[in-house]
Amino acid sequence: MPGADVSFFGLGASLVLVAVGVGLSLWQRLGLETRILWASARAIVQLLLVGFALALVLDPDIPLVWSWLWIVGMVLFAADVVRRRVAGEVQGIMPLALLAYLASAAVTLGSLFGLGIFPLEGRTLVPLAGMMVGNSMNATVLAARRVVEELRDKAAEVEIRLALGLSYRQAARPYLSSALRTALIPQVETTKAVGLVFLPGAMTGLILAGVDPLDAVLVQAVIMFMVLGAAATTTTVIGLGMLDHLFTRDHRLLPIPPATSA
């Protein structure tokens, strides 16, 4: 197979590109040298650790339950990232973030494996779940923040609607829609531009590893659709759930603290 096998020498040689980053930072006095070096070092160590762990988990002789445990870990981590990135606006959304990812996992993995698109094994389960979680994280955080911003900026309009006797879900509907649209549009745009403007990671990786480009394209298309479905699910769950944090059960809009620079 004409695949590109990167040796440890190759990995070392690629550090020249990190050196370019450090050099430019020095030249332009960005003060980012230490951070670039630290980030690169972390990336190598993390990826190597993940590589070893994956090799263990994905071993065909290891029971599938380890792959599922891996996914639980990823979902917990992702939910915590979402919680931390929204903590400036709203506290205590960890259960909601978890619910969003669980729903997303059920929808996407359920479809991919339920419809027999991929065979259910560690080798497919872990990477697909990883793509699903990782690629829908930004949209999830964006949705949560936009819901808060919309309801803060349009509080007067929301209260007019509440004062007319609308329930809080009805009163928030246009602002929730706007927030979800904002969160999802980048993903839709990415899906639209794929192949024309950029070559996505999974496909590039497959081609570099020697897979026929047409086969790589099929895998990539499925992954793009999975990410789209995942982002739509997580943003909707998180958006609807945020309403329960921003309104009381007796249909009052709670005061939302002003924006913090996160």
Place this chain on the structure above:
Amino acid sequence: MPEMSDPGPALEFENVGLRRGDIDVLDSVTGIVPGHEVTAIAGPSGVGKTSLLRLCNRLDVPDRGRILYRGRDVAEIDPLELRRRIGMVFQTPRLLPETVRDNLVLASLGAGQAALEDALARVGLAPDLLDRPYDRLSGGEAQRVCLARTLITEPDVLLADEPTSALDPTPRLAFERLTRSLVEDGLTIVWVTHDLEQMRRLADHVLVLIGGRARYEGPPEGLDDRSDLADFMKGEPDAGS
């Protein structure tokens, strides 16, 4: 006018207290809103008038005391039902996208053409305004549409939070006359104002709030005898606060 009908007050405030941080926005406010009259909640700016109004339809809840609507604690009434019995017009005439019709339909889903035209007629607006975009109205027209939007829910009480403060004198007086006339239809009105002239023009009953406390309750004429409220009565903007 007080003898018109329906015994008992529309709203009663019983030792109502509201805290925001370390500040008592409202401190043991007690008073009534008689039915089928205009009650003015008057006082300088920033004394808790709007806060008191927002407690009546449960946009906020008090920390102490309670508010009764027709003898029932508002905390025990379904808030969605309560807000259709106690409508509210806000200080800024703010319409929602896209048209006047959309605003009325939002308040009364399924209202037919005749009902929508009636709603506009009730506030002195022509039916051809129904399809006017929401941002193509004068301030006076917009506030009338806001009033129509509230009235179409057939409220029993109307909370008006300085509804004319953004209007020029002519539309302001017209809006006052219009609102005043609604009392004849059986509506009870609670009108927040810091404008003493307006209070005298409109009110049958007055509740003066200063520094979060009710300092006077009774007919507007009774205020003339209250030397302790002289600063407020002279229209000093910061009196008592």
